[in-house]
Amino acid sequence: MPGPPQPALTRRGSIRSALDQAHSTRRCPVGPRIRHRPDSWLQRGGNDIPGGSPSAAPIISEIIGQVIAWYGDNARDLPWRHPGTSPWAVLVSEVMLQQTPVPRVRPVYETWLHRWPGAGDLAADSPGEAVRMWGKLGYPRRALRLHEAAVVITDRYAGVLPADLPSLLSLPGVGDYTARAVASFAFGQRHAVVDTNVRRFTARAVLGQGAAAPPSVGRDLALVESMLPAEPVRAARFSVAAMELGALVCTARTPSCPACPVRSRCAWQLAGRPAYDGPVRPAQRFAGTDRQVRGLLLDVLRSSYDAVPDAALTVAGSEAGQQKRALASLLGDGLVVVLPDGRYALPGGPEG
Numbered sequence: 001m002p003g004p005p006q007p008a009l010t011r012r013g014s015i016r017s018a019l020d021q022a023h024s025t026r027r028c029p030v031g032p033r034i035r036h037r038p039d040s041w042l043q044r045g046g047n048d049i050p051g052g053s054p055s056a057a058p059i060i061s062e063i064i065g066q067v068i069a070w071y072g073d074n075a076r077d078l079p080w081r082h083p084g085t086s087p088w089a090v091l092v093s094e095v096m097l098q099q100t101p102v103p104r105v106r107p108v109y110e111t112w113l114h115r116w117p118g119a120g121d122l123a124a125d126s127p128g129e130a131v132r133m134w135g136k137l138g139y140p141r142r143a144l145r146l147h148e149a150a151v152v153i154t155d156r157y158a159g160v161l162p163a164d165l166p167s168l169l170s171l172p173g174v175g176d177y178t179a180r181a182v183a184s185f186a187f188g189q190r191h192a193v194v195d196t197n198v199r200r201f202t203a204r205a206v207l208g209q210g211a212a213a214p215p216s217v218g219r220d221l222a223l224v225e226s227m228l229p230a231e232p233v234r235a236a237r238f239s240v241a242a243m244e245l246g247a248l249v250c251t252a253r254t255p256s257c258p259a260c261p262v263r264s265r266c267a268w269q270l271a272g273r274p275a276y277d278g279p280v281r282p283a284q285r286f287a288g289t290d291r292q293v294r295g296l297l298l299d300v301l302r303s304s305y306d307a308v309p310d311a312a313l314t315v316a317g318s319e320a321g322q323q324k325r326a327l328a329s330l331l332g333d334g335l336v337v338v339l340p341d342g343r344y345a346l347p348g349g350p351e352g
């Protein structure tokens with residue numbers, strides 16, 4: 001199938017000229033807090049980003065080789081990485097992994113794929129069952145969107161997940177990250193795939209920062225795109241390997257640098273591990289929030305195959321006003337429906 005067009009932002013030449021300009025002003029568009037660090041290979045290479053410097057290219061190539069080799073020896077045995085995993089299963093895994101850690105996703109993923117091995121299987125079931133099976137993965141609108149995507153894949157693509165980026169992006173619930181991840185991991189295409197782990201790894205290893213700045217899609221994609229190997233399958237391999245390294249070694253709080261395959265090339269190490277002093281994103285609270293109450297109300301409906309009365313939808317320790325607000329938002333999102341007799345149910349079931 002034809003490969004997707006490359007966004008202009010990710011072309012190496014564009015990055016280079018932007019960097020040349022940035023260096024004249026000491027501000028870098030791909031790393032707003034980059035400082036002059038004479039001991040960093042980035043500076044020795046003459047630019048702050050590998051793709052912008054021919055002399056840095058061998059170092060980047062070395063890092064890529066080291067990360068890929070490390071992945072070959074250390075990758076976790078995860079079901080969505082098994083040979084023969086279908087593109088649909090890769091999509092399911094990526095949607096589930098968007099905001100939920102691997103240990104919580106794994107059992108739900110396996111149960112989900114056992115029940116609905118293909119998009120057509122899910123499309124033939126009700127959206128309420130998708131919400132029920134989603135369990136406690138959080139952000140349950142993803143279950144509804146995945147069901148909607150299954151319907152579109154079945155109706156428009158005869159049950160076969162399309163491989164090109166624009167078609168993937170046209171599916172409900174599939175955003176830029178998910179489309180790129182599926183195109184790379186399911187179809188072996190060359191796309192920058194940037195999640196939190198990749199952002200942290202590249203911020204340290206390439207930019208010499210102790211932590212990643214808050215996300216900036218254009219800047220983050222440009223940096224990773226500048227590093228990607230030209231060969232699509234190798235690029236996809238590097239993407240998943242960098243993600244794994246960020247998840248297992250280059251972790252947020254205590255990176256295991258002695259075990260890292262790129263430690264001798266890591267810009268942050270070479271710069272003396274300076275403390276990060278750039279902008280940070282405030283931590284999100286969960287306990288006591290409407291989001292938590294929504295989840296608890298949904299638990300009541302998931303555990304019942306019958307519709308439930310208003311009186312059953314209560315959450316201990318939560319005010320009536322907050323419960324009402326949470327229930328209204330569940331209804332607004334289509335995760336819950338109200339029946340003519342006033343009871344509540346998951347959508348699309350025998351009663352909903």
Ligand code: SF4
Pocket residue numbers: 201204205249250251255256257260261262263264266267268269
């Ligand atoms: S050496 Fe440490 S900080 Fe650098 S990439 Fe490896 S784990 Fe991350």
